[in-house]
Every structure is written in C-alpha cells, then in structure tokens.
Amino acid sequence: MASITSWTRLEPRARTGDLRPSLEAQVHDPAWMLARQWQLGEFLGDDAGTPVWVRVRGHADRITRYRPGPATGPGTDYDGHTPLQAMAEAEPSGLRATSADLRSGAETGQHLLRLLRSCAAPAQAVTEAVALLLDDFPLGLTGAEGTDDPATARYLTVLRGKVPDGHALASALHTTPPTPGEPGWGLPAEAFPALRDWLAWYDERHLTAAQGQEAWDPRRLEHCFSVGLRETGAQSTLTAPAYQGGELDWTDFTAGGDTGLAATVNRETLLSTTFPVPVRFPGMPARRYWEFEDAHTHLGGIEAAPSDLARMLVAEFATVYGNDWYLVPLEVPVGSLTTLTSVVVGDTFSSELGGPTLLPTPGAGNGDAHWSLHRLSTDDGGRRTGLFVPPVTVSALESDPIEEVLLARDEGANQAWAIERSVPTPVGGTLDRSRTAPILQPTPSMPGSTATYRLMTDIPAHWLPLLPVESRPGSHVLRLGRLDGPDGRPLQPLGRLLNPTVPGAYDLYAEEVPREGITLTRAHRYARTADGRGLLWTARQARPGRGESSSALRFDHLEE
Template sequence: MASITTWTRLEPRARTGDLRPSLEGQVHDPAWMLARQWQLGEFLGDDAGTPVWVRLRGHADRITRYRPGTTGTAVPYDGSTPLEALAEAEPAGPRSTATDLRAGAEAGQHLLRLLRSSPVPAAAVADAVALLLDDHPLTLTGEEGTTDAATARCLTVLRGRVPDGNAVAHTLHANPPTPAEPGWGLPAEAFPVLRHWLAWYDERHLAGAPDRDAWDPRRLEHRFSVGLSGSAGQTTLTAPAYQGGALDWTDFTATGDTGLNAPPEREMLLATTFPAPVRFPGMPARRYWEFEDARVALGGVEAAPSDLARMLVAEFATVYGNDWYLVPLEVPVGSLTTLTSVVVGDTFSSELGGPTLLPPPGAGTGDAHWSVHRLSTEDGTRRAGLFVPPVTVGTLESEPVEEVLLARDEGANQAWAVELRVPTPHGGTLDRTRAAPEPRPAPAAPGGTAVYRLTTDVPDHWFPLLPAEPRPGAYVLRLAHLDGPEGAPLRPLGRLLALGLPHAYDLFAEEVPREGVTLTRSHQYARTADGRTLLWTTRRARPGRGETSSGLRFDHLEE
C-alpha cells in the first residue's frame, strides 16, 4: 500500500551576505562594560604609558674572600674556581687514606717521566729517584686487613719502582722547592720540572687544605662564607646549609660578620636598552580573536583558600601578565649587583615632563616593597642586590666510591652506621655486604639444654651510634665500635666514618630521621668558564631507605 511521508526542515539563512558583523564581536550593552571597567579600576591610567627605553645605573662588587666552615681561615678568592668545587672538595694530606695508592702511583710515575726527559744529568736523576723511593715509598698506611688480593698484586708490581706522588706533593707544599735547592739532591735545572709537576698535580685533582674543610660531619652538610666590600662596608654572604649539587643565590644569607676583611673590587654598570614585554608559556593571548594554546586552561586552575602560590600564578597570568617588561642587564659573575637608578622613557614622556626616575627596588611600603632576588638576613629582613655566585653549569658525577647508611633500628632501640661500600687501595670499590664474613655459629648446648647469650652477633660493617649527652639538654649520636672475634675493636674501612677518629665522632640526633640518611663520596668533573677541567671528591647526604633491623638481641636463651 502506498504512503506519503512529509517533514519540515529548518535551515539557517543569513539576512545579508556580509560576514563582517559576525566577526566584529559586537557588544549590545557597552554601558554595562564601561561600568565594570570603572568598578575594577581600569580607568585609573596608572599603566597607560608604554615604556620605550630604560637607562640603568649601578655597580657590581666582586667577592674577594672565601672562608670554609665557621672558624676557618679566610683566603683570597679570584673567582677562577667555582664555589661548589671549593666547598665540596675534600682536604688533602700526606696520606689521607689508603685508597690513594693508585693515584699516588700515577703521580709518582709522571714525576719520574718528567725528570728522565729533562736536561738534568742522568746521574743526578738516578740519585734523586733513589732518594724519592726511600723517602716516599709506595706502601699502605691503613689498618691490617684492608689489603685485598688485587691490592697485594698491585703493590708487588709497583713497590720499589715508583714513589708515592701524594706524599711527594705534600712534602713540596710544606717545603716549596727553590732554584737554589730543588730537593733530593737535584741540581738547579730540576727546579722548573718540580714546579711544573706540582702545578700539574694541583690541577689534576682539586683538594683543599686540611684546615679548609667546609664539611660539617655533625650536621652532614657544607658551610662556607664569601666576603665582599661594597658601599655599605663589609658584607659577608654565608651558605649555612649547602647540601651539595647545584649552588645558587638562594643558598646564601647576608650576615653581619666582618671578619673576612675583603678588599674592595667594584665594577660600574651603565646600560641603555629597550624593554620587551614578558612572555611565558601558557600566557593568555593579547589579541581578542587569537586562538590560544588548548593545552593551557587558566580557567581550570583549582586552588584551595590556603594555596596562595597557585592563586598568585593564576592572577598574574590573567590580570597582570601583560603589564611586565623585561630589561636585560649583563652583570659579572661572582658579584653582588646593586642598582642605583632606573630611568624609564615612555610614550607619554613629552607630555608629562620627561622620563621617569623609578624608586629603588624594595624602597616603598606595601606592594612597592616587594621585589625578587633579594638576600635574606639574620634578623629576618631582606638585603637589596642581585648575587650571582660563580658556579659550574653542569657536572659529571661518578658512581659512589663510598656509601654509608645511617638508619634507626627500633628493635634494638638505637641507630646504626652501615658501611655498604668502601674504596679499595688499588682504585676499586668493595661491597661490604657481600664481603661480610659468615655469622659465627652459636655454641652448641650440651644435652639439649638452653644456652644464655648476652648479645647476638652483628656484621662487621655495622657500627652502633649510641646516644650521648655532652651537655645538659643536648643529645648526639656517638659512633662506637664492637669487638671482633679476637677481641680487637672493629674499625671503619672508609673515610666517612673515620673523620672523627681517634676522637669521638658525634652526630646531632635530629640529623638521622626515621627514613635514615645515605652518605656518599663520589668524584665530580666539570669545566670552568675559561675551559679548564676540575676534578674533586665530594660528600653528600641523601634520604635513606627507611628503618632497618640488625637482629641484635640482648639477654635471651637459645635451645
């Protein structure tokens, strides 16, 4: 049976053929929009002028003194070595540890190579080499038992053939060679050779003097200060708790210490430049009909009432983002820069009587007191100036050559210092968890009777940290030791736990939280601004692995 189907279709039809009205974004109530602009203060005219040029005047005071620790001796600083390398570098000694065997052999071999290729007579070189081998033999100075099989083979090959370069360098530093008496019976022709070798040794591995160690073993952090002389007199910038890694101006605090006696070194700054509007990723589009990045939704930013930082970022992006301008100014590295005047010329300068002299940053009250990059002080105020510390752009870090775990043991009600890995004298690394001896078997109980044990055995690389009270109300963790099978005390094989020996090694109790601390020693390699290479050994404290259990038990019976 046939049927007829009908329907009604709605189709849009423009009243005119002109598309311009739909692209104009017409407003049907301009009075309401004008009222809202007046209500929000957009007619005040504070930011009506556009800056055209900016003239900056100021001065940069370079840091000229460096002091490690809190009571170290301040030394001159020329800015050629990055500050983190000076602060992190371990001090050197005649034989700091037995782990310097390989480095000492390489340095001694290079010294012999330079002497034998120099114009010094062969007979004099032979006599000097014999004296060097006798005065500075390549041998170990560590505890018995630190010589593993690989180290013994290395000593067998090298002993009596090369001197200890580390010991030779320490001797030359203590008694510098002179043209009249280079040392070891060498003639005057050998003085340039020794001086060249000593410079090569100092640049090969950066190391501080024994009295210039910035590492605080009681706090597990670096502490150092730099000094400069500015318009306000002596200024000391202190890094009270530098953890290692990336050093920046935020690590420093301006203190009232004037004991560094830094000589003045100032550079005057004058620059006239063109300001540029600040742009950042996700910034709202400046044009009304410009498509914005769909990956950024400023309207979807969620912030709790106490989340002030997120609200400030959203308000800056939506309200004040187009009111900021960037004025570049190159400042010298390793200096504290202070601006003395900022003059701005804008598009209204001719009508308003000329350029505008801006007040110094932070000189006003309220919002005008706000500024960035200001150093904090001991009294809670902020110091004006931009500090650009001389640091490295990036470093290459080796695998840890030594690792120690500081952890709490709730079962034993104490803390432990566990040597996980230590360096070996021939340049390798010993994993003490794998090299630990098997636990000593408990004595058998005769006739199936129970045996009373005062305490159970703990691995040899576990060292107790016992609470102590050096003064009333001050609690520290003091490194103790356990006795070995023969009754001799067990000593740490590495350097991290041996810093306090033979004196007491005290660590503030709050430095070992429940998650523990992992101490490491590793090598850092970097380049300076002039292309020189730097190699130093640093110590760092990182979060641990949580609580541990040593299995230590007291006063129990074993079947």
C-alpha cells in the first residue's frame, strides 16, 4: 500500500573507500576474453594490422597550354604563373562600350609623361614628341555620349589637351611594337627604353585578354576554356565548359582526349615515404577508454528519411569505420594532373605476412577497390583517375559591382527584360540608371475627349526588351530589342554586359533566363600570385536573380 510518509531508495555501496580499482576496468579472466575472440573469428582477420609507414609513387603532369572559348586550335603557351580564373575572367583589351574609361586612360597617360620627362633624352625633343602624342591620342569620348554628365565635363575641361589617352596608345603599340624609328612622334633613341618600360607596366597593371580570345560566352552567360597537358605519348585536354565565375575548382573541369592543343611534356616524378596518421573528424568516438567525448556533434541524433542513403552512409562511417581510415600526406605541384602508380603499406604484421603490402591502384580494382575520390568526368560519361589541382588564387579582393544587369521574366507582359540597374561612368564612378533614366511617354490623345489614348504605357529607358526569335525550327533565343527615346532615336545599352564584343545582334539562349532571373555583374578583382605579384582584372559573373519582375506594360490603354 502506497504511503506518502515512507519510500524506498536504492543506493550503491562500495566495498572499500577507494574508487581506483573500479576506474581501471580490470579484466579478471583474460583467457575467457581470448576464447570469445577465437569463437567470433577475430583471429582470422588479415587486415587487423596498424599501418606504420606508407610509400607513394606517382607523377604529376603540368598543364602547358591554354585555349579560351569552345573553339578548336593550338591555343597559347601557359607557364602556370597566372591563375586560370583570372585568365578566363579577364575582358578583352581595348574593349569599348558607349563610354570610355577616361580616368584610367588619363592615369596611364600621365605615367608615360613622367617616364619620358625623366629619361636621358633631350628635353626639347621630348616636348615635341609629347605634343605629337597629344594630337594622335587625345583624351576624350568616342562620341557625344557622356557629355551631359557634369562630372565628365569638368574632368575633360581639366585634362583635355594635357595628357594622352593611355588606352589608345597601348592599343597602337600592341599593333606595332615600339622599335627605334617605329612609331615616330619624333622620339629620340634614348626615349624608347622608357616607352617599352611603360608598355610592360601597362600590361602588368590590368590583366586583359587578346581581342577575340575572351572566354566569356554572352549567349550562355558563362566562361568556357580548356587547358592541355601531355602524358607519356598522349595528349589530354581538361575543359571547363560552364564556369560561372568566382571560385574555380577541379569540379568545373571534364577530361578529354587530344583536341589539338599541342601541349609539351612537363612531368615531375613523385616519391614520398611518410608515417600515416588516423583520420580525425568532429564527433568521432574517443580513443581513450575514460575520455569524455565532445558533445558539439551528436551523430546518434541524425534524422534521416528512407531515401537519405548518403546521410546514413556518412553516419555509419563515422560511428563504425571511423577508426579504420588513415591520412597519408602527399605534396603535389599546383597546375598539374597527379596520377598514383603504386602505394606500398608497411604495417605491424608485415614481418609475419611476408613483407609490405602493395595496394591496388586507386579506381582500378573491383568492388570497394574501384572506389576513389576526386575523379574527373569524361566526355563520354566515364571517370578519369587522377587528381587535378588547378592553379587558382586562394582568395581575391572584389570591388563593388561597377555594372549590374538584371535579366528577368515578366509574365504580365509575356516577355523578358534586360534591366540595366547600374553602369560605369566615364570618370570611374557608377551611375544608378533607375534614378536617371527618362520615362518613355508616348501620349497621343484624341481631340475633344478627356481620355488619353496610349499606344503603350510608360516604360523606363533602362528596361530593354528581350524578344523571342526562332533561330532554327524548334529552337528560340532571346534577342535584345530597342525602344525609341523621346527624340525618336533608338535607345542603346550604356554598359558592356549588353554590348556584344562582335558587332551584331545580342542573342541569348532562352533557357538561360529562368523564372528566378539572372543577375549579371562586372567588378574589379585583385589577388596575389604564387610569386608575390599583384594581379588586377575585371571579371563578369552570373548569379541568381530575385524572382519575376513586372513592367506594368499595357497596349491600347485609355487613361482618364
């Protein structure tokens, strides 16, 4: 019968006051434990040895050729010093949109004047040559664009006629390299070393691609390029078919055969004998018997549905097989495809089993031995054994976007729009087009009526239509259309993202603009190379948009 005034409590009572024997977990019958191990077959295991040393042999084939775009051809030589992501993202040299970059052109021109005036040439000859340079390469805009910008007008008022356009001069020198007598401008022989030094400084100041050698595909909104390497008697090509920009890794590449890159042999033999260390990860069971485990990672609390096979495999690896994995470090050169030829393991049972163990080549065995990580996909859907470490920057500083374009769907108008949100100004600033773009207002009215008839409703001038065009039967592209401005002339995009490098219509594959839209940006990036050089380039990147947009476009509309 239960009572509220009495209860029963169980309390442990030690036979002695010393807790040390209990904490030691002593085994009082070792023979019994050995018998149980024999019954369970633990003594028959042939993989119970602990690895003591590992010898790894292999070779690393460096990439020696680079080719932008999806086209075929020999490409150009690649020395491995310039990061691949910078070469792929760099814009073509001399690329001009409707407005030029006056500030950088003036800064490079000023630096040339400083070099010429400090050289050993006669001062009078340098002065006359500078006057000719100012006449041949004047600082200014290519047309009438930007002249209504007060900041641009003030900038040109101060510097016009005082400094040459460095961009135009560098473009001319790239076409005709500076040699004594060519080009002219009356420069004496003592001034040509300064001119060559300035051109080298200009090329290193801002990384650009050669004309027609850019990797950006404006129809796919991604970069495409290939690198080539030569293995023993065979050419191999690694292609990045859809690099979105930002961070480049081995997962962006696919492996292929000989595509005419004509790479040269640059192989480094690898041989390393090291001591393996057990793999450690958060939540791993403690190795010591009485060690308290970290509770930050609770592997036992993982929730998984019947279809979450990968999650259950990770949990099983962590709780059951976590102590069976060892880490063997191997340093490989950057910018190479590393292939292992042999892995030899010496364990604690090597002397009893007849010596070290030669492991199967990764990815070449059957069953579990066929498994390997970091394998490249091939063009035919297979897998290529080898570890590719692309030469990229660890981190790069990125400026605020100097240009931004939003590609969005408009279900109400049943079309897509290219919205220029911001564009660069000629003096190096950024112009917010949503605040400065005029509103197109076609307002024909009917005489004697209070209602106003509009052929179409008001559309901001920075909203450019993307019209569907059937490029071939069953295939459609989005072609950039034009709207007429208040003066009757068609409005043109002010930035570079919507201006194709090849003159003609700007076409975009329709599937590249999903319902969530696409945000295109241009920004400056700066990074340090492996040899400590500073590298600056202008990169384009495509990011997810913000959903659908509404232009409120209506046709045959009456307003009271």
